[in-house]
Amino acid sequence: MKNLIILGAGTAGTMMAHHLRKRLSAAEWTITIVDRSENHYYQPGFLFLPFDMIEERAIVKPVRDLLPGDVDFIFAPIERIDAEANRVHLGGRDPIDYDLLVVATGSHIAPDEIEGMNGEGWRREVFDFYTFEGARALRDRLATWAGGKLVVHITEMPIKCPVAPLEFAFLADSFFKKRGIRDRVEITFVTPLSGAFTKPKASRALGHLLADKHIALEADFAVQKVDPERKCLVSWDDREVDYDLLVTTPTNMGSDAMEASGLGDDLNFIPTHKNTLQSIAHENIFVIGDATNLPASKAGSVAHFESETLTENILRFLEGKPLLETFDGHSNCFIESGDGKALLIDFNYEYEPHPGRFPFSWGPMALLKESRLNHWGKLAFRWIYWHILLKARPLPGIPLQKRPPKEDAA
């Protein structure tokens, strides 16, 4: 018997377990998946939880229930990969050996990276919404918050679901309007980038949204520290932004085990071939999802598109055939813009988000444009996630590679 090990049972790892179990002979291969959590969270729900737009029980399921029955699940922390010995060291258990390794260890927030962020104000006036605990604590705080200065902040790129902080600001505007206290809340969006929008087509189509919603912008803000006593963000060029409630997106980092294994870059993301998904350093290690260092978005849709290429490439690798270079950076995301509307974006390494229709030339979804249908699409996506996406079932009409925008299609 040969062993295929998947590290991480999040979105990418679970999809790969389903893909590979369908394609690899059970007589020849055991598939084992490892995760330090017994719970699988529907992470897009973390955006809605703070505004009490979704119930806790709708966004969490046991990892085991989401896996194929004939895949072994080990509930343990991953300590280190010994790539020379083809071995994974786990916390509190014997190491396990692999013939082929898929790393899907994701990314996580690292608030300790910024002075003062994880200090006395953490989850009192300083919150994240990238964890279940953070989103839940923020919901409880927002429920009774009387108003003041709300600062929505990105520490540095890359981050998981890069538009989520902006969506949070839009949803906050709606939330306070509904609660009848919008006039008592100042919302400021603070970003290290040159603006809330950095791509020309999106800037043209959406640049008006911040002004429409009375959200102030503080751009080019490279945060040096959080001062929890004076309740302000301080930048390296000595600017300060005061807050009463800070919703920050801390530095995102890959698994600590990658640092311990010498496999990660300076943020513990793993150097990966951007079209084949094979790790740069070891031919029998493949990488998928947020764990890679690819210049693609860290998002579930990206993991979905990657999983198609990765499955074919693992089979090809095992047969000694050349790998396909078919992953094109394709990403496809709904973006909540508040007031019951949402946008949809579709892009890849080559094409930035552009106006148009999706998935077909006639629609029904509009790209880069607010609509109620897109909002319903985002809400319906939860069902698709649990029942289709994670199970690696086909999504009709959604192509693996991005279709070029019309003006470039000739």
Place this chain on the structure above:
Amino acid sequence: MKTTIAGTEIDVNEEGYLTDASQWNEAIAAAIAAEENVGPLTDAHWKIIQHLREKHAADEQVTIRSLNKSGVAPTKEFYALFPKGPLKKAARIAGVPKPAGCI
């Protein structure tokens, strides 16, 4: 779109960033630096510019923090060399894309 900088015709996007890093040379860098009120370029500037070009060629992302952590450019020094938005200015001078989000 095409433009001519330092006597060389190059392709740039609407914000003046080179769209083909291979068209870059040091004279172009110096001319863009002057436009951005950076410089005159010293060894300390060139070290950062070369680093950005190497990382771009390797498809690796650079952040202010990674420059600080790797010792290439301590952040205070980076701001002193490329005032006001150092990473986006240094990227333009180095002929590589502006740090961007997905929209």
